[in-house]
Amino acid sequence: MSDRVAFVTGAARGLGEAIAAACLADGMRVALADVDPAVEATARRLDPSGARAAAWSLDVRDDAAFAAVFDAALRRFGRLDAMVNNAAILGPASPWTTSLDDWDAVMAVNLRGTFVGCRIAGAHLRDAGGGRIVNLSSYAGQHASRASGIAYAASKAGIGAVTRGFAMELAPYGVTVNAVAPSAIEGPQWAAVDAARRDALLATVPVGRAGRADEVAQTVLWLVSAAAGYMTGQVVDVDGGRGMR
Ligand SMILES: NC(=O)c1ccc[n+]([C@@H]2O[C@H](COP(=O)([O-])OP(=O)(O)OC[C@H]3O[C@@H](n4cnc5c(N)ncnc54)[C@H](O)[C@@H]3O)[C@@H](O)[C@H]2O)c1
Incomplete structure (x- = not known):
């Protein structure tokens, strides 16, 4: 996939960083965007030369800034082939303490x-003759799950609808749109969960362990590849079998 370029949001750490690293290891170039200015250091760590990875500060809530950063990345690399909408936050676990501002x-x-990331990238990829969009959903968006709260679960379920909606729109133009739904992946979010809750959760994972960020990243990488051209509008579970049915 050399020469191709991916744009990854929420790339300062965690799964976003792992996805950026996997794209780079596969020969792609990567635009890393994050509201956390640490994204600059992440890009330098992944590509000390600065030739194949570049970072932008971006709050995905700001649609004008999102469009401007996307254009800047396009100018910097000369092309963009894949968008990975990975940035997300958790909400309060209990519905009773979830304020409407939290929601x-x-x-x-x-x-x-x-939605904004799909629309900006989708319009570009449609006009450019094809490409890939991958959104990060979650087990919580597909199944009942107390841990991450109703707002987070509803947002991640909504990402399934956004994924299918853009997949329908963009299928005639060679643009595929899929989502990945991880569960219990090692990293900053997982480390923040207390040990007793982690053990209880692991007891529900058939493979008997937490997943690794690189296992999610490799799934995203495959969805971004040419090999995945006949797959669109899908939500792919990367959850150790937790949600199998
Ligand atoms: N880690 C898991 O077990 C797990 C499970 C299910 C789904 N997911 C999903 O995978 C994705 C990555 O998860 P993670 O564990 O790496 O999370 P994380 O919290 O470690 O990283 C999220 C990144 O998004 C960035 N971000 C937050 N708000 C932003 C904004 N407004 N604009 C731009 N960037 C913003 C953060 O700064 C951070 O770098 C998320 O979509 C998450 O919901 C993760």
């Missing part, structure tokens, strides 16, 4: 941010 904040980043 709006989760929706603004996770659901509206993904």
Whole structure:
């Protein structure tokens, strides 16, 4: 996939960083965007030369800034082939302590941010003759799950609808749109969960362990590849079998 370019949101750390790293290891170039200025250091760590990875500060809630950063990345690399809408935040676990401001904040980043990212990248890829969009959903968006709260779960379920909606729109133009739904992946979010809750959750994972960020990243990488051209509008579970049915 050399020469191709991916744009990854929420790329400062965690799965976004792992996805950017996997794209780079596969020969792609990567635009990393994140509201956290640490994204600059992440890009330098992944590509000390600065030739194949570049970072932008971006709050995906700001649609004008999103379009401007997308254009800047396009100018910097000369092309963009894949968009990975990965940025997200968690909400309060309990519905009784979820304020309406909490609800709006989760929706603004996770659901509206993904919609805006799909629309900006989708219009470009449609006019450029094809490409790939991958959105990060979650087990919580597909199944009942107390841990991450109703707002987060609803936003991630909504991402399934956004994915299918853009997949229908863009299928005639060679643009595929899919989502990946991870569960219990090692990283900053997982580390923040207390040990007793982690153990209880692991007991529900058939493979008996937490997933690794690179296992999610490799799934995203495959969906971005030419080999995945006949697959669109799907939500792919990467969850150790937790949600199998
Ligand atoms: N880690 C898991 O077990 C797991 C499970 C299911 C789904 N997911 C999904 O995978 C994705 C990555 O998860 P993670 O564990 O790496 O999370 P994380 O919290 O470690 O990373 C999320 C990144 O998004 C960035 N971000 C937050 N708000 C933003 C905004 N407004 N604009 C731009 N960037 C913003 C953060 O700064 C951070 O770098 C998320 O969509 C998450 O919902 C993760």
